[in-house]
Amino acid sequence: MKIVVQVKLIPDAVQAAAIGSTLRAVNESANWVAKVAFDRGVNREYELRKHTYAELKDCGLGAQTAQHTIKKVCDAYRSLRANLRAGNLGKPGSRRRVRAQGKPIAFRPGAAQPFDDRCPSWQYDAQTVSIWTTGGRLKGVRFACSAGALKMLRDCRRGESDLIERDGVFYLVAVCEIPETPLNEHPAGWLGVDLGVVNIATTSTGYRAAGRGLNGHRKRQLELRRKLQAKGTQSAKRRLKRRRHKERRHAANINHIISKRIVTEAERTSSGIALEDLGGIRQRVRLRKPQRVALHSWAFHQLGTFLEYKARRAGVPLVYVDPAYTSQICADCGHLDRLNRVDQATFICRACGVVAHADGNASRNIAARGEAVWTAGRESRVPAAT
Secondary structure (H helix, E strand, C coil), rough: EEEEEEEEEEHHHHHHHHHHHHHHHHHHHHHHHHHHHHHHHHCCCCHHHHHHHHHHHHHCCCHHHHHHHHHHHHHHHHHHHHHHCCCCCCCCCCCCHHHHCCCCCCCCCCCCCCEEECCCCCCCCCEEEECCCCCCCCCEEEECCCCCHHHHHHHHHHEEEEEEEECCCCEEEEEEECCCCCCCCCCCCCEEEEEEEEEEEECCCCCCCCCCCHHHHHHHHHHHHHHHHHHCCCHHHHHHHHHHCCCHHHHHHHHHHHHHHHHHHHHCCEEEEEEEEEHHHHHHHHCCCCHHHHHHHCCHHHHHHHHHHHHHHHCCCCCEEECCCCCCCCCCCCCHHHHHHHCCCCEEEEEECCCEEEEHHHHHHHHHHHHHHHHHHHHHCCCCCC
């Protein structure tokens, strides 16, 4: 399986100027290629290369960099078409959809630029990297990362690396190919995971990751942003810029901790993981205005992604199940009633009278559905021989 390792570049002043000018140059070229593709209606990479490759070479881009710039533009248009087909940019005729379709794709000056395996050269012992720039190859650029990331780079790095600038800091994002643990084909049981806002994750084994701390952190950050935006001074704007990714990093760290604990528990008990499929939930539900911030800040997709790749690394099977009515069905007797869910935390079955935590009851239903989905997917559909 492929995962990425991000390292922070620590260039000196001359190196930083060369790297910055290189990123600006390749992204300006990408904007020109995107305009050519838009004006000519070209979708295929081979055809677009015939219209742009020679000009990119004349502008000072190397052969591999020019190829990757064209490929980056084609990938961006492919993603745009996929979002349009999926309805992520609104219905046909909507303002957002018309605006996205009516102009060429634009790249930021610091947008990521992919390099193949031959462009950057890594020196792991010295923790330096040499990289191509528009002014020539830059050698001895120092980088910083954790000991675990350095070991992964040394042992598993394969393929391309992306150069990116974020808040004036340069990073290299390298692709690593990690050997997968053989999948457990016959799990001893299933661990259901119910996702939520009040409780970020609740498992059928009793683990509950409360969301009080994360929700409180988000509320404090929101209030601080409001105060700084209302103040409007230069120092307030500088502080806003410094803190703009703080909440996202904190939420990602929490999701890493939760997903690691869930996968470790599943691996220890030789169980599979059943996760509810919440795709499109933001479009389906209707909430009052004060509740919309919590819904749109809910990073359930990120948690699911973390669970998925950690489970693959550990050889733990993971399936997605339909979450419909899991909070209203009694996990003991199977009785379905909307009134079974008394409030956010309490579940009382109207048929058998069992009292349980609502999220815990839902996680048990998800575990049962996960086992059914796994069994149905592995059963043979070939008719028996007669």
